Amino acid sequence: MTSIDMPWYLQLIVAAFLLFGALVALIGSWGLAKLPDFYMRLHGPTKASTLGVGCTLIGSLIYFSHQQGGVSFQEALVTIFLFATAPVSAHMMGKAALRRRLPGVPQTRNMPDR
Amino acid sequence: MTPSPFRSRQFWLPHPLFSLFLALLWLLLVNDFSVAHALLGLALGVAIPFVTHAFWAEEAKIRRPLPLLRYLLVLLVDILRSNLVVALRILRPARHLQPGFFLYPLALDDDFAITILASTISLTPGTVSIHHDAKANTLLVHALHLEDEAEAIATIRERYEQPLEEIFR
Amino acid sequence: MIAIVITIAMTLFAVAALLNLYRLAVGPDIVDRILALDTLMINSIALIVLADIRMGLGVLFELALLIALMGFVSTVAMSKYLLRGDVIE
Numbered sequence: 001m002t003s004i005d006m007p008w009y010l011q012l013i014v015a016a017f018l019l020f021g022a023l024v025a026l027i028g029s030w031g032l033a034k035l036p037d038f039y040m041r042l043h044g045p046t047k048a049s050t051l052g053v054g055c056t057l058i059g060s061l062i063y064f065s066h067q068q069g070g071v072s073f074q075e076a077l078v079t080i081f082l083f084a085t086a087p088v089s090a091h092m093m094g095k096a097a098l099r100r101r102l103p104g105v106p107q108t109r110n111m112p113d114r
Numbered sequence: 115m116t117p118s119p120f121r122s123r124q125f126w127l128p129h130p131l132f133s134l135f136l137a138l139l140w141l142l143l144v145n146d147f148s149v150a151h152a153l154l155g156l157a158l159g160v161a162i163p164f165v166t167h168a169f170w171a172e173e174a175k176i177r178r179p180l181p182l183l184r185y186l187l188v189l190l191v192d193i194l195r196s197n198l199v200v201a202l203r204i205l206r207p208a209r210h211l212q213p214g215f216f217l218y219p220l221a222l223d224d225d226f227a228i229t230i231l232a233s234t235i236s237l238t239p240g241t242v243s244i245h246h247d248a249k250a251n252t253l254l255v256h257a258l259h260l261e262d263e264a265e266a267i268a269t270i271r272e273r274y275e276q277p278l279e280e281i282f283r
Numbered sequence: 284m285i286a287i288v289i290t291i292a293m294t295l296f297a298v299a300a301l302l303n304l305y306r307l308a309v310g311p312d313i314v315d316r317i318l319a320l321d322t323l324m325i326n327s328i329a330l331i332v333l334a335d336i337r338m339g340l341g342v343l344f345e346l347a348l349l350i351a352l353m354g355f356v357s358t359v360a361m362s363k364y365l366l367r368g369d370v371i372e
Contacts, residue, residue, distance in 0.1 A: 033302040
């Protein structure tokens, strides 16, 4: 750890990104563990976990850009990749769940009968 | 005399935008903006679409790049907003939630535009697109908390689909 | 300051990973388990990146990119298998 030479405002920004990301990702996983049916559980990981990890990666991008001089783009690539793929995997898993006729909670509106 | 297929742009460079994208991606991946890597990236950008173009559908036409930029900004703000909304709903007891499915009738007909719309729906407030019916041209959407079906459809229509129509048509 | 924040963030992500493991163990359906594995992959990317900052290496993002790739491809392949009983059509 050689973050001593980092100016305090940059440290603050990096710390804010890391903490916010970790909190949001934790809420996403909490939703995955607690929500009652599969279709509702799908919401937590697709949104919260993706944004949480995205924030962590952006914090890391700022940190390493300062440490190594110049901007390092690889973290941004991972973030973009995650944001582009999360909806696709959610779509595929939702389709598979519909195909297996997983039941929703009783109060679900317009449950498709496929 | 018909022109030889080996001399046409269609043959050698089937997807110019995709080639440019690949070259840029290569530069970002190696994180080294030297001339040598730019040439290598361009070579890959020409070679990869040339080898794989049989797998690719028609390239979507981006008519106006400026609304696309605005669309991405709106999307970024909405992702942040939707995460707050979803986080609050997850933290509340689950019996207050009213989940539901609804069918969203699509006005778009371009495959690429529909893909972007479906991804947008999945990333924004409390909705996940689950199934695309190509015959009826509808999307099946699951909402974490569905109060008013017509209102949800109208929001998606004016906030995301109309800008996309403007961009791709 | 960053060292403390990284410790806190790693703890939060570790708790998130434990919650995913709980869903992986409980199920009830195989699709739930796929979803749990997918989320576990995403959380492990964050853990790798945080470990990278902590050790001051700056070289582990290739690992993060590979795990993101593997997670996506395996999730889609497993869902596809459940949909059609076949991975490649």
